[in-house]
Amino acid sequence: MKQAITFKNRQLEVAADLYLPADFDPQKRYAAIICAHPISSCKEQTSGLYASKLAELGYVALAFDASFQGASDGEPSYLEDPATRIEDFRCAVDHLVTLPYVDENRIGALGICGGGGYAASATMTERRIKALGTVVPANYGRLMREGDHSSDAALRTLDAIAQLRTAEARGAEPFITTYIPDSVEARLQAGITDIDIVQAVEYYRTPRGQHGHSPNRLLLSGCAPAVGFDAFHLAEQLLTQPLQVIVGSVPGGFGSYRDGFELFNRARSAHKHIRVVEGASHYDLYDQPDAVAQAIEQLQSFYRDNL
Template identity: 75%
Template sequence: MEHVRFKNRSWDVAADLRLPKDFDPSKKYPAIICAHPISSCKEQTSGSIYGERLTEQGYVTLAFDASHQGESGGEPRYLEDPATRVEDFRCAVDHLVTLDYVDENRIGCLGVCGGGGYAANATMTEHRIKALVTVVAANYGRLVREGDFSAGAAIGMLEAVGRQRTAEARGADPVITTYIPNSQEERESAGIADIDIEQAIDYYKTPRGANPNSPNKLRLSGLSAAVGWDAFHLAEYLLTQPLQVIVGGVPGGFGSYRDGFELFGKAASQNKNIFVVEGASHYDLYDQPFAVDQAFEKITPFFKDNL
């Protein structure tokens, strides 16, 4: 594995480039971009699970930290901006096509959770990506609009964000909030019983998946960018590449089950498939062997046939 950097606008995006066993720089290899979930980083599921396994199958893989997050540059920090996240993918392709050992006509993409939503959106307008896999893809715009699942939540959020931006314009410090509660005790105190939130804490806040590049920090004043954004907008016109959608059969509050079916239904792809991993939750598909193994029963032949 090599630690590499590539540019998005004026800053560096940090990435882990994995090369297949017995790598020969004189040969041409297919390459797959691996995109991490919202609040995650390249060292977690996108790189250590999916990137690693795809590399074992003979692909060059590139797992990157989103701009403004992890080891990547970009100010302000802890910003979750959909347009910039999508541009990261285009810049990742730009980097791959400069590598002599990458076949520019065999570049694919795999995204997990919010990274799957971003990957789908990027693939619509980046047709150098020839095949797409989404694993428990979540539409970040929908998630933000739903807020606390009450009527008018998005409007209340926009008003709060507006007040915070005004305060920051007048010199106040930024407010840094969290994506999820920092502990199960904090979740229980808030009266949250959703399986996705419970398992998110188990993944991100315990040795199972915790990483310092994934600090559970989110800049409040940046949230308005996502409210009017839809990861799947125009998929029925622009997403024509081969598509494999993977969802878990145990739905939770993050909505990746319904988002996966929405993406599958909307995509213009003539070659598309959706696969439900029965008995698997959203977070089982991050790293649990029984779920990941079943996902790869579809992922392996899909990329073999389409890259």
Template identity: 70%
Template sequence: MQTESVRFKNRTWDVAAALRVPDGFDPAEKHPAIVCAHPISSCKEQTSGNVYAERLTELGQVTLAFDASHQGQSGGEPRYLEDPATRVEDFRCAVDLLVTLDYVDEDRIGVVGVCGGGGYAATAAMTDRRIKALGTVVAANYGRIMREGNLTPHAALETLEAICRQRTAEARGAEPLITTYIPDSPEQREQVGVSDVDIVNAVDYYRTSRGQNSNSPNRLRFSGLQAALGFDAFHLAEVLLTQPLQVIVGDVPGAFGSYRGGWELFDRARSDRKNIFVVEGASHYDLYDQPEYTTQALEKLESFFADTL
């Protein structure tokens, strides 16, 4: 396998990516290619790149794993921004790069998205018809997570009020409020008393040696979250999502709702060809890096893309 660091444009800034080609690759031939998208708060050096892209490349695919704009090694100001419209545009710009490569068959471009990257991938596929097949792994609808993240009936409205107060303060000269997606350590998680399986495993993955990476610093610009609260990753799937679809979920549900979200995406998609695969015994983060479970997901993706690309 050969890996090349590349960059492509989104608006005026560069998006950082890792382009992988398999052993024995012949640049004189046309090949299918798969864009691999990372979870919320993640980076290309974690599950999307070092697990899914690497294995799909070993299986013979050209892959492109990228850092979201405003995050990781990608450009874009302000930093630590989680903006759904920009995240979706990253996919379109990734395809823009692939169609300029002589060895990529523009009629055989697919996408795999993990967690929030899966939700964004679904949104991107609805409007970018150059994407010919869509695979999602524990796809999460980030807008719904933001709206339902607290148990009080008016939590989303209260959060929006707080965001607007902070945005007004920053417009008047205050320093940006940079918060975190999850507790910054297992000890901090225990102190706040969070025991949901997804949060426990998120902290274990992102904030310990299991998966921690300097390009995924667990930092989030609070005043930039207005758009996320109004976002629905699956909006219009029953109208616009027609590509072949492979949904993969674990059957252990948690706060991020990927089991629920996977079934919703499967049910709503207009696709004539669609399948949902439930990995028994797997929680959300098991499908990030635990071989017992990722192997099953990758075998399903391998056969899916072999048939559709």
């Protein structure tokens, strides 16, 4: 059972889907899990898939569109702002604690790809989140800083952003770029063969996972805060909640395999576990039945023990 809802992040209306167990009884109290989508994604894609699976296990699951993205409010559109995305989590908790059928002491978070990085950062300072699960977690700040992997990639990115902001302040149209090639043909023309990019195009730009709320658009002039963002900053000190990390054994250019191990190693959590799904790539864990089933099996055990 799925309900379309909204909740407030300051003045913004955040669009979300609330997934309820099939035998939902409003007189009962349920554990709840907030599900966060990857960078460039939306609630109807992999975060919604995981939310639906968690509801089948008896949880209330909330999958939301990040502010400025998908069906959520926010101008300018296509903004990827770490501080706002982290605040989205806190506001999601604010909403859940108003629901009489949610047990406020049994609220967890689940983040996929960039949503996993944001979930980790949010959990460090949101003590109402009692357990953190991540699937192929990616540190978006690291990705922005590495760029083309040259020694001054971050500085060149910041210089470009500075020029764009000056131009836009003087009246130029905002520069909207793409995260990945816009089609399989464009990817082939560019000669890109990295498995993560290949499968990202397959997932986001073909019927496999394509959705209108995920248009592959990014406001580049708004990315300076992301360049200075570290999703795992202070994990050694502040991330004490139980932690489950799930990665695939097939690494790619987005770096979720190494980010997953970095998060696991840095977290202060006394109860933490990392699961490597053998033979699975980053995008296999978005929607491929066998890989997702293994992730859900691990998450079922984790949330059962910690919520």
